[in-house]
Amino acid sequence: MTLDNPATTADVAPLFKPFKHGSLELKNRIVMAPMTRGMAPDGIPAQQNADYYARRAAGSVGLILSEGTVIDRPVSRNEPGIPFFHGDDALEGWKTVVDAVHAAGGRIGPQIWHTATAPSSSGWEADAPMESPSGLFAPGKPSGNVMTEKDIEDTIAAFASAAADAKRLGFDVAELHGAHGYLIDQFFWEGTNQRADGWGGKTLAERSRFAVEVVKAVRAAVGPDFPVILRLSQWKQQDYTARLAATPDELEAWLAPLSDAGVDIFHCSQRRFWEPEFADIDGDDGLNFAGWAKKITGKPTISVGSVGLDADFFSAFSGGGSANVGIDKLLTRMDRDEFDLIAVGRVLLSDPDWAEKIRTGDTASLVGFDPSDLGKLT
Numbered sequence: 001m002t003l004d005n006p007a008t009t010a011d012v013a014p015l016f017k018p019f020k021h022g023s024l025e026l027k028n029r030i031v032m033a034p035m036t037r038g039m040a041p042d043g044i045p046a047q048q049n050a051d052y053y054a055r056r057a058a059g060s061v062g063l064i065l066s067e068g069t070v071i072d073r074p075v076s077r078n079e080p081g082i083p084f085f086h087g088d089d090a091l092e093g094w095k096t097v098v099d100a101v102h103a104a105g106g107r108i109g110p111q112i113w114h115t116a117t118a119p120s121s122s123g124w125e126a127d128a129p130m131e132s133p134s135g136l137f138a139p140g141k142p143s144g145n146v147m148t149e150k151d152i153e154d155t156i157a158a159f160a161s162a163a164a165d166a167k168r169l170g171f172d173v174a175e176l177h178g179a180h181g182y183l184i185d186q187f188f189w190e191g192t193n194q195r196a197d198g199w200g201g202k203t204l205a206e207r208s209r210f211a212v213e214v215v216k217a218v219r220a221a222v223g224p225d226f227p228v229i230l231r232l233s234q235w236k237q238q239d240y241t242a243r244l245a246a247t248p249d250e251l252e253a254w255l256a257p258l259s260d261a262g263v264d265i266f267h268c269s270q271r272r273f274w275e276p277e278f279a280d281i282d283g284d285d286g287l288n289f290a291g292w293a294k295k296i297t298g299k300p301t302i303s304v305g306s307v308g309l310d311a312d313f314f315s316a317f318s319g320g321g322s323a324n325v326g327i328d329k330l331l332t333r334m335d336r337d338e339f340d341l342i343a344v345g346r347v348l349l350s351d352p353d354w355a356e357k358i359r360t361g362d363t364a365s366l367v368g369f370d371p372s373d374l375g376k377l378t
Contacts, residue, residue: 012327012358014334019062019341021300022264024173024227026062026107026341029334030355033304033345034065034111034175034231038081039377043070045083045093050100052377056348057106060355063341064106065175065229065267066097068113071158075126075144078115085110085162091169098170109173109229112162114155116183117143118237132186133199133210138238139191152199152210155183160217167222174222176214179233179269184211188244188254189236204244205253212261219262228262229302233269234289240271248278252296259297266293266301267343273305274329290339303333304343308354309369324366327358349373 019026032053040049053064070076072086084090094110101108117130117137130144131151137143147155159176166174178184186192187210193200201207211230218228232255236242245251255266268290270277276286287295290303308327330342346369347354357366 011331012361014331015342016359019300021340022227023225024063024107024264027105028060028062028355028359029341030060030062031302031304031341031343032056032061032064032348033343034067034177035345035349036079036082037067037377038079040081040083040093042089043077043080043082043084043087044089045097047096048377049083049093050097053097053108054100054104054106055352055378056355057101057104057108059348059353060359061106061344061348062355063173064101064108065173065343066108066110068111068115068177069094069162070113070115071155071162073114073131073155073158074128075130076114076158078118078120078124078126078130079122080124082113082115085112085165086158091165094171095169102170107172109171109175109227110162110166111175111177111231112159112166113177114159114183116181116186118182119143132183133193133195134186136186136192136194138181138236141238146195149197156210156213156217159214160221163218163226163228164221167226173227173229173265174218175229175231175267176211176218177231178211179231179267181236181238184214185233185236187211189242191236191239191242203253204250205257208254208257212257215258215261215263227264229265229267230258230263231267231269232293234277235269235271248281248292248296251277251292255293255297259299264299265341266290266297266299268293268301268303268339270303270305273303273307273342274333275305287338288333291333294339300340302341302343303339304345307342307344308347308366324363324368349376 016028069083069085117132135146163174234243277289290301294301
């Protein structure tokens with residue numbers, strides 16, 4: 001399906017400006033969003049995984065963020081096909097991915113992850129209990145073990161080790177997954193962090209200690225020049241309406257310590273990129289989550305959420321497809337420098353050349369998202 005309001009090549013100039021921050025240099029502002037594929041047999045990325053990412057790099061994506069890949073903890077994943085980011089075999093597989101993406105002219109970073117007590121959607125069960133800050137998946141929903149002090153220390157060290165391996169393997173960045181109700185986010189959220197020790201607290205700033213210590217350890221492991229991205233969200237898979245920071249002051253109390261700890265770029269996840277974060281302050285066309293994060297921290301930000309499609313990603317979980325729509329709203333926000341980069345997800349599953357088609361104005365050949373592509377790695 002063609003765009004409702006096809007963009008001309010001139011119109012898309014804000015998307016195709018080069019980006020530079022520290023050692024990270026990108027040819028454009030388009031990021032492939034991390035999307036769980038669950039297609040790494042035994043947790044080991046194979047040639048088909050490398051080919052999958054390289055196709056998107058060849059299609060003019062500026063930066064690829066990999067699917068979530070998990071740290072070295074007894075139970076850090078909730079599906080059997082999620083790749084590891086530890087162990088010789090898995091890391092060798094990721095090296096193949098890095099080399100393939102670089103050969104295609106792209107840049108790539110792993111999304112480093114721990115799923116905590118998020119349940120499996122396939123019914124798979126790990127051979128040991130899951131872990132979380134307070135043995136909860138959601139408020140009033142017990143699941144897994146409460147993490148001990150040693151568990152927390154070892155987990156911080158595992159994040160740092162994974163980031164160091166990312167640098168060693170030749171990745172261009174590393175992203176820490178601190179969103180969507182997984183481990184780091186479970187520490188942020190009062191509903192899942194009810195600890196009475198120094199890893200809990202009544203305020204979001206207090207509950208951010210775990211994330212701050214992870215970022216500090218990662219920064220120490222990779223040095224001052226390797227870019228570190230942190231993905232955050234207000235919403236949770238447990239509660240789509242959840243908000244960690246209800247005001248700009250609360251957002252600053254959350255983000256400033258993370259910025260000071262060593263985050264280079266904030267990846268601000270929301271379901272629809274055009275929705276304002278604090279409409280009561282700057283109106284219905286006000287800054288989105290990434291816009292406010294940039295304003296508060298002064299750091300570059302990545303926005304995301306239903307780019308180029310007419311339905312948000314939750315529709316995909318029920319088998320829903322999405323048609324292409326125009327990207328005028330995106331171009332307007334990027335032209336006014338609200339955020340620096342834009343992550344694109346589902347549309348790249350069905351159309352690996354989406355970015356190149358947008359760049360050249362070939363809107364007639366754009367295709368929408370087909371939910372059957374969730375089951376493919378092509």
